[in-house]
Amino acid sequence: MSPLLNVENLVTWIASPKGVISAVDDVSFSVDSGRTLALVGESGSGKSMTCLSVMGLLPESGKIGAGRIEFKGENLLAKTPREMERIRGSQIGMILQDPMTALNPLFTIGDQVAEAFRREKLSKAEIRDRVIDVLRKVRIPAPDKRLGAYPHQFSGGMRQRVAIAINLASSPRLLIADEPTTALDVTVQLQILELLRQIQGDTGMGMILVTHDLHLVSRFCDDVAIMYAGRIVEAGPVSKVFNAPEHPYTQGLLDAVPTLDQDAERLALIPGNPPTMHNLPGGCRFEPRCPVSLGQCASEYPEWYRLGQDRRVACWQMKQRIA
Amino acid sequence: MHRKAREPSVMTRFIFFRTQQALVTVFLVTAIIFVIIRLVGDPTHLMLPPEATEADRALLRDEMGLSDPIPIQYLRFVGDLVQGDMGTSYRFRRPALDVVMERLGATLLLTSLSLGVGTLVGIPLGVASAVRRDTVVDILAKGVAIFGQAAPPFLLALLLVRLFSVELRWLPTSGYGSFSNLILPALALGWYSAAGILRLTRSSMLEVLGSEYVKMARIKGLPAHVVIYKHALKNASLPVLTFMALQFGILMGGAVAIEAIFAWPGVGKLILDSISNLDYAVVQAAVTVSALIFVGLNLAVDILYAIIDPRIRLG
Known part of the structure; x- marks a missing residue:
């Protein structure tokens, strides 16, 4: 069975005064009906641009440079603007981050x-x-x-x-929720997500939940794709990724989540900052912050390493581990 | 049900409050012009022959009530004003209000037609240049706006006369009475008006088109024309409306020069003549009437605003 949404090697460019950046770079993922994919990453990691690429709603400065977006087996990138209007109005929906500004006053x-x-x-x-x-x-x-x-x-x-x-x-088959609860109180957050889950149970729609809240991911999502500086660095089922994170960035993220039974006075953190999109490192984009960097990390972007059927990691460390 | 019953009273209170504000503004304007015109000069010098004695002039000043302190004079003016009496023009030997009202039609015709031209050109071009940003349409629209704002209306008027009256001989150079007399003055003033409306519509549309609710409208799958004209333009029109009411006042001011060029018998020309003749009553009447129109128009826009925007109506 082909997935509901299949994104392959998507590249999205954004023109800015400082030059053109690849806000989304070689991103691939798929979403099945009835399942929820979490897109996780820091601000500016390309999550929202990925969603807007799927919707056909990139800002004027944005352009899809390469890749495929297939929805129910059809290539969305080949659709005319009018065909995309029809698809948005009937097949794919999207919820925006700030409900205070998303409705016309x-x-x-x-x-x-x-x-x-x-x-x-x-x-x-x-x-x-x-x-x-x-x-x-x-x-x-x-x-x-x-x-x-x-x-x-x-x-x-x-x-x-x-x-x-x-x-x-419009009873959409796919609903993209771009940080739908970030602007809301915690209690309201859970109500909204419960509502979405219940609707998904009734309709069997596929969902993409964009978030940076790892608690919500483990509670509401089936699969997760971790994004860093425009690329996916690790993806797979939530249970497997969270129980045994392989990419140093994923490990860093999970270590930074506070838990109740933690004795540490200070939270673990990942030293440094994400690179600016205008000045990306030549190799792995996480390399400057990576605690386990290897020689080739600074010069070559890592290949994908597959773990079983449904997991993949982009990290040179995996080369030795798997070999 | 509850909301429906309450709504009119909120609206009524809103209108009442704004009307009060408007009246205060009108009285301030009349007070200022009242004092200023009295600083310009003493009309008895112009009314009496040069050989008249100081005693003759004092007698005339007493008769006209000009020897009282200015606050007393002003109170008398306000007292007469609320009864609809704005004094008598010494030049025309008729009630000043009548003199002004005779000329008002010509000025209102010119300014409203100019604003009409400005709106019909400015809003569609402003929307088009926002929607098609950085295309030929946008560049052309920018040209129209820059020329309209950089060249003062009287210069535009002279250029238009040169082209359409002198070179092409299509339209009369000046005069009043037929539609062909109206075209050039309305174009000259309307171009200026269009420039401002266009620029504000463009920037207002650009802001609204980038909003989340416009994105939401597109997510719903609404066609582009519904997104632009229903969702975006209604929001973008709010600042433009306010601007148009303010601009009407500016156009009434700009009409002074245009009226002079085209020998247009309007209030602007009347005010100029009356100031140089120190005809206090006519100046006061003309300014009061202009202020009433200006303030009344802004009041109407405030009310329209509240009708369009529920946050003001109910908030």
């Missing part, structure tokens, strides 16, 4: 949800019923009374529910 909630039904030829009354129905699904209380309300009358959590409702309207 000048239109009612009802109107903004109703727009998502515009492709279906329905009467006004039918659309109203569908809007109420989908708002109920995201557990907005008394939805029939809230249709005339404006976004500023809703809390952040409620607005994110509305954003989810807008996406659910």
Whole structure:
């Protein structure tokens, strides 16, 4: 069975005043129906640009340089803008990071949800019923009374529910959630993610969850891809990657997560900072910060090493380990 | 239900509050012009023959109420004003308000047509140049804007007269009464208006097009024209609306020069003539009426703003 979404060797360029950078560089992953992939990485590691590439919504300065994006076996990069509009409106949805700015302040909630039904030829009354129905699904209380309300009358959590409702309207097969809870309170975070998981259980949609919160990854995701400076450095099922991280960056990330039974006074941290995208190291991008760097790391980007069926790591250390 | 019952009262209070503010502004404007015109000179010098004695002038000043302290004079002016009396023009020997109202139509026709030209050119070009940033459309639009803002309306007027009246002989050089008389002055002033509206629409659209809710609208799969004209333009139009109301005042000022060039019988020309003749009543009446129009228009925009933006209406 071919995966729902298959991204292969994606390269996305962003033009900036300082020159063109590869915000996404040779990124490959796939998402199956009913499963959730976590894209994990620091700010600027290319997570959001990867998602916008899939949506066909790169900013004007962005351009896909190479690679393939296949959705249900079809190449999205060959679609016209109008075909992509149709696919976004019916097949692939996306939830944005900040619910406070994601809804248009000048239109009612009802109107903004109703727009998502515009492709279906329905009467006004039918659309109203569908809007109420989908708002109920995201557990907005008394939805029939809230249709005339404006976004500023809703809390952040409620607005994110509305954003989810807008996406659910078209029963998407794939939902991309770009840090959907980063801007929300912790308790609301869990409610929103539980809601998404329950919807996924009902509809069998595939999900990509972009986050830098490793707790959320272990709790809500099936697979994980760790990104660093535009590249994926390690990917595989969450349980396997988190139990036995192979890439030094993944190990560093997991060591930096605080736990309750930890005695250490200070959290472990990865020394140094991520490289600027304008001035990337010639070899492995993590090499300048890597505690176990080898001679060739500084000059050659590591190959992929496969561990079993479903895990891969891009690190020269694996050469000796596997050989 | 609860919300529906409360909404009008919020709106009514909003309008009441803004109207109060507007009236205060008008009174401040009248007070300032009242004092300034009295600093310019004494009209009795112009009204009486040069051989008149100082005693004759004092008598006339008493008669006109000009020998009282200025605050007393102003209170009398306000007292008359609220009854609709703005004094009598010594030059026209008629109520000053009548003199102004006769000329007001010509000025309002010119300024509103100019603003119309500005809006019809500025907004579509501004949207197009934001949506097609850095293309030929954008460069052309920038050219229109830069020329309109750099060249003062009177210079544009002279260039237009040169081209369309002198060289091509399509339109009259000046005059009042037919539509062909209106085209050149409205173009000269309208171009200036279009330049500002275009630039503000462009920058406002660029900001809105980069917003998250526009991204969300595209995620919904809405076609580009719905995203641009429904979601983006409605938000982008708010600052443009305010700007247009302010600009109407600027156009009324700019109309002074245009009226002089095209021999357009408007208020601008009347104010100029009345200042040089120290016709206090007409200057005061003209400024008061202009201030009322300007403030009234801004009030209307504030109310329109509240109708468009629910955060102001209910917040």
